[in-house]
Amino acid sequence: MDRRALGLVVVSITMLLFISAFAHADLEPTVNSLWATTVPTINGTIGPGEWADAAVRNFTLEMRSRTDGSLLKTLNASFLVKNSWNNLYCAVQIFNDDYEAQDAVGRYNGLFMLFDDNHNHVVDVGDNGEGVTTWTGSPFYSHNDLYYFGSDFWDADFYALKTNDGSMAFSHTNPVQGAMGDWTFEMTIPLVGTDGDAYDFAISLASLPKTVGYKIWFQEPAKGTDGVYPDEPAISKNILETSNGATFGNLIIHPLYTLTVITTPGGTTNPAPGQYQYSYGTIVSVQAMPDPGYMFDHWELDTINVGAANPYFVTMNENHTIKAFFKTIPSVPVGGISFYSLAPKSSATSIAYGLLFGLAAVTIVVSRRRKK
16 A cells, blocks of 8 residues: 555544534533523523523534434524533523424423433433423322333323422513524423432432433424424434433532632731632632742642732632742842832832842943042
């Protein structure tokens, strides 16, 4: 094989590996659930600012035939998620889709949030979910907490005599049968339920951050179509949420993370030394401020020297400790006078005065030599 042919083979293999890796990565899109500084009102509408602190994932919902899996239409959608200690808050928006209520044979549109609680790629009995439908007579509307019952279907907690401790609501911008508009679904999903059993997440604060599997399922039975996200059409019966754990995405439920700020003697910081809590991904600016007679030397982030940039920016992806190190300004006498003692009490101006006096001293020495 000549070099040119060999090069084409290498390029082809590289492209196949890249495409394969990209496709696999798309099977498990990761969403980091941010901390809920605002508790949303679950009324089926996105109020001003109430979801501003949520993580947002925009995605494409491919609506496929229930009979042969063919792609019938594509809808744009958004997934918003955040959490507090007690609850997971989710909102799903589906854009430019027609409104359908229950039809003559009792079929109804619905949206379901389904979870693989421990993200073990297996849907176990007791895994959680929430269901919202456009038919108010549906049991999923009034008894919305879901659990995986087995035999390839989810049921309401209510039927297992469990507590219905979630909440949900939906709206459509044009709620007339067949009219086009946008869907909005909002829901609260308990992380620490009142049952204390497998039918609730039962996530403890100490276990956060925790990764669970998530899937969004939108169904339009009157049309015989379903859409799921994440979606992998190559997987047989992908619409069934139990068929393959790889079709669940990664949802990381984050706590508030703590930044501990400390210093050595000789200065302070802004913010002042102490402990502060921030949502995942927050970038915190920390500035070192030396006392008179001291200068800033360097930072340690989690005991590792990270240099002397001032301010230093800490990304809160876990608990962090940042420590500012200060040291005394050395005294260098010039002509019997310490120029540091004459300088204003900040390290930057002290250095400037030092350079000025040093230049003056050199000038005097040169001048005396010339006179000789």
